[in-house]
Amino acid sequence: MVEELGKKKSEQYWPNVAGAQKVYGAYTIHCTAVDSSDKRIVHTSLRVEENGKEVCSLKHYQWIDWPDRSVPHSLLAVFRLLRFSRNSRFTTVVHCSAGIGRTGAFVAIEMILQRSVSSDSVKMVNVVKQLRGMRASAVQTDMQYVYLAMSIVNYCKEVGIMKSSFFEAFNRFKESYESLAQKRLAEEEAKMRGMANDMEIMERHIEEITKELERWDTQLEKYEARKEENIEKLYEEPLPADCADGIPQVRTTRILTNQCLAMYHGSKELVRVKQENEQLETRAEELHKEVQEVDEITQE
Structure with missing residues (x-):
């Protein structure tokens, strides 16, 4: 992995x-x-x-060393990889994690270089638009888009095709780019760590709720068993001596009434427990969805 x-x-x-x-x-x-x-x-x-x-x-x-949703530390490594690819007579497959950010930037640089050979003017935005027409969201972040420009102009300087009159502007651009790249990388790493911490907290919540659900399930089983026992006792209770012709007198009525009340209150408690159980299950499902959403975000 x-x-x-x-x-x-x-x-x-x-x-x-x-x-x-x-x-x-x-x-x-x-x-x-x-x-x-x-x-x-x-x-x-x-x-x-x-x-x-x-x-x-x-x-x-x-x-x-190219971080997800960010830019690489080296401006020349991409050209070494492209050289390896060009030296092969077979198809090259490129992938990263989601296949849009780093992969998109890598492919976009090759497209820009190829077009610059056959054209005097290449608009980077048009290249990215065309690439996104083939792969949605290619070149995922604004920083990766800036990286395209930085890597191309840096390559032009390294191979000696940049005019010396552009050197000063290039150096300012490179300095600003490196400062921004470091800032964005730190922000992205902090965000990733925060998401990891959030996921740990959610997982602990889910574990606690799962234990609570198990506890309530046990309580429900006890109430169900008690309810069945009360029903059995009600039907098995022999008629008292003061019951004439099957019609209970005052004492018998009181006994039966007390049994019915006990069953009634037990049923109310059972309903309450079931409602709480349903609420816990609903909350557990919500937390599971939140964990999945965080997981999907961090994998992008």
């Missing part, structure tokens, strides 16, 4: 230790090598077999 800030983001669907393997039905994925020399990108070589017969080899690249 791949986690970020203690939150599950992806299944560990590939073996990430040399010599390890994972089996999916008829397919077995073997890890043949792991290269961690790049501090940002882990390169894993994989071999895929179907029913024991090799069908293909794969290269898996994992970018390990």
Whole structure:
């Protein structure tokens, strides 16, 4: 399982230790090598077999320091990954957690670069609009949109195609970008930690309510049993001696009345307990929904 800030983001669907393997039905994925020399990108070589017969080899690249809903610490790592992809003659599959933020930004940069080769003018907003037409919400946050611009102009400077007259403006832009990126990253991490704490609190509430429900269920069982006992006693009670021709006299009437009153009050208590039980169940369902909503938000 791949986690970020203690939150599950992806299944560990590939073996990430040399010599390890994972089996999916008829397919077995073997890890043949792991290269961690790049501090940002882990390169894993994989071999895929179907029913024991090799069908293909794969290269898996994992970018390990690009936070969810944020921007990467490096402005050049994306171009190293793109170079790996261009050197392959096979289709490249890109994914992150939700498949819109980091994935969208990565693909958008490649689209901008490809268009800049064939056009003198490229509007970044049009590229993102087109990308979102194919993948809704691609380039998820405003900070990721700024990252597109920053990475492209930084690349232009690094490869020497930026005019020197733009250097001063570029440096100001880069300084502002880095300051904003650090601020947003801190905010996002605090938000994620807050959500994690909220989930822990909700889970404790659910546990407490579950215990309370169990306690009330036990009480209900006792009341039901007591009710049945009272009914049985009522019918099994022999007629008193002062009952003439099956018509109870005053004392007999008092006995039966007391029994009926006991049953009546017991029934009222049973109704009250059932109502409280229903309220607890409703609250438990609400808390479960809240936990699911928080979980969905944190996985985006």
